[in-house]
Amino acid sequence: MERLLYAFYGDDFTGSTDVLEQLAEGGVPAILFLRQPDAALLARFPDVRAIGMAGDARSRSPEWMDANLPPAFAALGTSGAPVVHYKTCSTFDSSPQVGSIGRALEIGQAALGGVVPILIGAPHLGRYLLFGNLFATAGGVVHRIDRHPTMARHPVTPMDEADMRLHLARQTGARIALVPIDRIRAGEADADFVKAAENGADAVLFDGMEEADLAAVGQVLLGHRGFAVGSSGVTRALMLGWRAAGIVPLPPELPRALPVERLLVLSGSCSPVTATQIAVARNGGFATIQADVAALSAGSLVEEERLAEAAVEALNGGRVVVHSAEGPLGEDVPAAGATVGAALGRVACQAVLRTGLKRLIFAGGDTSSHGVAQMGIDALSWAAPLERGAPLVRAHAQEPALNGTELVLKGGQMGSAGFFEVVMRGG
Incomplete structure (x- = not known):
């Protein structure tokens, strides 16, 4: 090194x-x-x-x-x-x-x-x-x-x-x-x-x-x-x-991400920005699957399997969003970012293993952290630019089906209204 x-x-x-x-x-x-x-x-x-x-x-x-x-x-x-x-x-x-x-x-x-x-x-x-x-x-x-x-x-x-x-x-x-x-x-x-x-x-x-x-x-x-x-x-x-100081070179020419035919979005974000992205995606042909947050928060494996099955089936159509919310939660709803994020990570892992999916998005900071941690990935490297603050990255994993998988980890505030479509077409 x-x-x-x-x-x-x-x-x-x-x-x-x-x-x-x-x-x-x-x-x-x-x-x-x-x-x-x-x-x-x-x-x-x-x-x-x-x-x-x-x-x-x-x-x-x-x-x-x-x-x-x-x-x-x-x-x-x-x-x-x-x-x-x-x-x-x-x-x-x-x-x-x-x-x-x-x-x-x-x-x-x-x-x-x-x-x-x-x-x-x-x-x-x-x-x-x-x-x-x-x-x-x-x-x-x-x-x-x-x-x-x-x-x-x-x-x-x-x-x-x-x-x-x-x-x-x-x-x-x-x-x-x-x-x-x-x-x-x-x-x-x-x-x-x-x-x-x-x-x-x-x-x-x-x-x-x-x-x-x-x-x-x-x-x-x-x-x-x-x-x-x-x-x-x-x-x-x-x-x-x-x-x-001349320690690093002038900025290099960056590669462009290639388009994909299938994309899975896992969203635990409560941001209005992400809510708009989900609505635009739905209007643009994405299937949307609402998670039962109470069940996931209680550790329901039945709900996780339901979401995984629904995501796998919906990926036959090419594009799907699995989401826990669309906008801010009510004041009487307890925050459960870690639990929901981890559950969505397991759903994502099952979808990749069952379908050979090559690109997915996690939306939300806690969702990304706790979700990716469930996927058995050792490391990530940068792959290509998309929109500022939400690049395409590549997974390095011992599991062949996960190795090379492309991910976008999007903070709740990040991305344009049509960001999910941007990720599909590669910028």
Whole structure:
């Protein structure tokens, strides 16, 4: 394996494939492991320059993190990569009880040391940080995150605070400084980072509105060996820094995905964006199968088998969506993302094994993380671009029927209204 430039732990699977996309666009070969890699697994990918581990910490408790993140960070820390990145969703949704980014920051700093840079802004995804406040695009309109039509009402981790220092203060006692946009654009990002460290900061949050802001922060990251937290904006910033330093080549010509005749979509997303995609798909000829969420939440194998049989039959027509919801759940409906996602993953696995299906979509962050984990896949590599933040990836598995399967792991907020059709035709 060549000397690694970068290693990351994704707190969900959709965000992890977003990192693969950023690396592929920059000409950096990378592999995403779905379990902690041993020597034999690493040896299968000798030419990569970046490695990742896809996890589901976004939906886990601090106690789970205490048990599971230290060995993951230790493994990545011994890889030789100068930067180990805890990759979060660009909407930074988390809470003290679920997906605590603050707790992950503490664990990573304890394992790897140093003052922790935090970069959330990802202009390529419509995510912006301005004077410490997070904004995100929805329907072409930029909203403060606590007024975002979806994230402010997220069923598990609703975002009711836009100032990310205050948001993190609920999750950690770490002292967090800010390098605001005016200081970044004055060329003082590195000096302010050093000053914050000297003044006792545990972590430093960087604003980011445009790609030039990420490029400036990238120069800071190149001089920082250790642990970093944030969205794929961290990856983008590093890529810009590597390119400016001549470490990576100019962007390569990217391949185009080929069309397929059959597609299965597994959706546990409650996002209005995904609801629109399901409606457009139905109008465009996709069969749609409604899951019994209560039965799946109760662990019903009968319901799983019903969904698998229905999906296999519907694939004779070429295209099908199996979904648990169409839009936000009612306030009296308990969130069950992990259980439903795992069940949909088993349905997907059965469909692939029974039909030889070669391409499928998981829609929803929790659905993707818990669903793919059920499929016996060892690793994922980037295959081709589709739409920003939701690339086509390829599975590497010991099971021949699963090896080479193409997947799209789509966050709830990602994709155009006709995204499912886009995935079928290959862009």
